[in-house]
Amino acid sequence: MPEMRDLYQETILDHNKKPRNFRAMENATRKLEGFNPLCGDRLTIYLHIVSDRIEDISFEGNGCAISKSSASLMTTAIKGKTLAEAETLFNQFHAMVTTPLNQTPDVAQLGKLAVFSGVREFPARIKCAILPWHTLHAAIENKQELVTTE
Amino acid sequence: MDLIYPIPTLKHPKPQPAPFNVDTVREDFPILKELIRGKPLVYLDNSATSQKPLKVIETLNRYYRAENSNIHRGVHYLSMQATQAYEEARLKVRRFIHAASEKEIIYVRGTTEAINLVAHSFGRQFIKEGDEILVSAMEHHSNIVPWQLLCEQRGAVLKVIPMNEDGELLMDAYASLLTEKTKLVAVVHVSNSLGTVNPVKEIVRIAHSRGIPVLLDGAQAVPHIPIDVQDLDCDFYAFSGHKMYAPTGVGILYGKEKWLEQMPPYQGGGDMIRSVTFEKTTYNELPHKFEAGTPNIAGGIGLGAAIDYLNTIGLDKIAAYEHELLQYGTEELAKIPGLRLIGTAKEKAGALSFVLENVHPHDVGSFLDMEGIAIRTGHHCTQPVMHFFGIPATSRASLAFYNKKEEIDALACVIRRVREVFE
Numbered sequence: 001m002p003e004m005r006d007l008y009q010e011t012i013l014d015h016n017k018k019p020r021n022f023r024a025m026e027n028a029t030r031k032l033e034g035f036n037p038l039c040g041d042r043l044t045i046y047l048h049i050v051s052d053r054i055e056d057i058s059f060e061g062n063g064c065a066i067s068k069s070s071a072s073l074m075t076t077a078i079k080g081k082t083l084a085e086a087e088t089l090f091n092q093f094h095a096m097v098t099t100p101l102n103q104t105p106d107v108a109q110l111g112k113l114a115v116f117s118g119v120r121e122f123p124a125r126i127k128c129a130i131l132p133w134h135t136l137h138a139a140i141e142n143k144q145e146l147v148t149t150e
Numbered sequence: 151m152d153l154i155y156p157i158p159t160l161k162h163p164k165p166q167p168a169p170f171n172v173d174t175v176r177e178d179f180p181i182l183k184e185l186i187r188g189k190p191l192v193y194l195d196n197s198a199t200s201q202k203p204l205k206v207i208e209t210l211n212r213y214y215r216a217e218n219s220n221i222h223r224g225v226h227y228l229s230m231q232a233t234q235a236y237e238e239a240r241l242k243v244r245r246f247i248h249a250a251s252e253k254e255i256i257y258v259r260g261t262t263e264a265i266n267l268v269a270h271s272f273g274r275q276f277i278k279e280g281d282e283i284l285v286s287a288m289e290h291h292s293n294i295v296p297w298q299l300l301c302e303q304r305g306a307v308l309k310v311i312p313m314n315e316d317g318e319l320l321m322d323a324y325a326s327l328l329t330e331k332t333k334l335v336a337v338v339h340v341s342n343s344l345g346t347v348n349p350v351k352e353i354v355r356i357a358h359s360r361g362i363p364v365l366l367d368g369a370q371a372v373p374h375i376p377i378d379v380q381d382l383d384c385d386f387y388a389f390s391g392h393k394m395y396a397p398t399g400v401g402i403l404y405g406k407e408k409w410l411e412q413m414p415p416y417q418g419g420g421d422m423i424r425s426v427t428f429e430k431t432t433y434n435e436l437p438h439k440f441e442a443g444t445p446n447i448a449g450g451i452g453l454g455a456a457i458d459y460l461n462t463i464g465l466d467k468i469a470a471y472e473h474e475l476l477q478y479g480t481e482e483l484a485k486i487p488g489l490r491l492i493g494t495a496k497e498k499a500g501a502l503s504f505v506l507e508n509v510h511p512h513d514v515g516s517f518l519d520m521e522g523i524a525i526r527t528g529h530h531c532t533q534p535v536m537h538f539f540g541i542p543a544t545s546r547a548s549l550a551f552y553n554k555k556e557e558i559d560a561l562a563c564v565i566r567r568v569r570e571v572f573e
Contacts, residue, residue, distance in 0.1 A: 003520070004516075004517060004520045004571075007516065008513075008517075008571060013571065013572070016572075017572075038528060039510075039512050039527075039528060039542075039543060040528065040529055040536065040542035040543045041510075041512075041542070042542070062542050063510060063542075064510035064511075064512035064513050065509075065510060065513045065572070066512070066513070068510075122516060122519075124516075125512070125516060128512065
């Protein structure tokens with residue numbers, strides 16, 4: 001039986017309370033809004049990309065603890081990465097949270113982001129965890145439209 | 151005009167309800183014995199859909215095992231049985247909401263379809279460019295979007311009755327919004343996200359004094375309040391079966407005969423016609439004019455069974471008990487530090503919406519879910535209400551007569567723990 005702490009681990013509670021890189025960015029080269037119409041979670045991702053590298057990343061918005069901490073942890077993991085490395089991480093994160101419950105997710109490359117593997121026990125919340133990542137992914141692809149989880 | 155298949159008149163003795171006992175009625179709902187994540191189910195999401203009593207479940211079971219047949223078209227035994235059961239259920243609905251005639255009871259899929267039916271059919275006949283339709287600030291999306299679509303089509307204008315911070319409609323503003331251009335007022339009886347019981351009788355009276363018809367969205371009212379459409383004098387009353395202990399996929403549009411007679415059919419097809427040639431089709435009598443195609447027969451019969459069940463308890467007793475429970479819940483939740491109730495109208499039914507300081511409603515919902523407590527979190531299909539209060543979402547516990555004070559205590563206890571975790 002899953003316990004609440006499987007989902008709300010200390011790292012998640014900490015990043016929810018004190019989100020990292022939680023600010024608007026004036027010199028952003030890309031900016032994109034993500035929206036989960038089911039929850040009303042709404043966040044904006046800011047990127048400062050120099051040649052092929054994400055020199056800076058930040059976010060703003062309103063959301064549940066899962067989406068907020070996921071965005072916060074994502075920014076710490078992504079900062080300084082190349083666009084290709086960020087895309088790889090997006091794919092690995094996506095694969096982890098959508099791994100069926102009867103299989104063990106591959107978290108080898110994910111570091112702290114592995115705390116979100118517990119979200120698989122709560123299907124309604126997978127979208128919360130993945131919203132910032134989808135928004136980042138779309139921003140990297142230079143999409144201009146609002147990203148939604150629906 | 152008679153129904154196509156006349157229904158024998160049955161004598162319906164008024165049931166004599168026993169004193170209300172929550173433990174007794176809980177026995178009627180098998181799902182309440184389920185364990186959720188290893189814990190007893192505490193079901194507080196009744197505004198989304200109610201649970202079904204054994205009487206309804208068994209009615210559906212028996213219908214499909216022994217009575218299933220199409221209605222209004224067979225000469226064979228089962229078809230006549232099914233037709234009779236379906237039409238009898240219509241009579242039960244008529245009595246339940248005190249309509250003047252069964253011609254005024256139209257089967258639909260649910261409240262949403264009922265409102266869309268009026269928007270299409272009444273709209274096509276009576277709404278022209280420059281006309282105004284008046285809704286309220288606390289409508290469900292299903293009583294906003296159909297009118298927006300109609301307004302777009304016709305070049306009409308949607309106006310909104312404002313509300314105050316308690317979630318009560320501003321009646322002076324309402325009266326001043328009614329003009330010679332207003333062609334319809336469409337207002338929710340009981341708000342799904344705030345729990346407000348609107349003064350609908352007064353709303354109807356004021357509109358009628360200016361010759362304007364009124365549609366009431368009764369989806370959240372019928373499970374909680376005895377309804378008398380003739381006393382309310384509303385022109386249309388829309389509701390769903392599944393929120394009043396009946397199956398999903400069946401609902402009712404009540405409409406005054408004088409309007410329904412003037413309105414064109416909503417959908418074309420079988421059952422709604424009298425005769426069809428390629429040159430000319432004549433339509434069936436009310437209510438069948440609005441019921442194209444094979445309907446949700448089992449659902450209709452199930453709705454009748456739900457009404458029978460509610461009558462054995464008595465809606466006045468249900469209303470009294472639920473009021474007590476709502477009072478208790480309001481008091482207990484108000485004691486929790488950092489909790490703010492959204493929807494504090496004087497007259498309320500059914501819903502306890504709230505926000506918790508520093509905790510998003512979805513996190514509240516997941517914590518409660520872990521304890522087997524089912525509530526709804528989100529915007530409740532009332533995004534304008536969320537905008538009004540400046541919040542993205544609320545947590546909503548919504549009550550039925552099978553809920554107990556102990557369940558409210560369990561709810562309050564877990565909310566306090568959530569607060570601690572997020573401290």
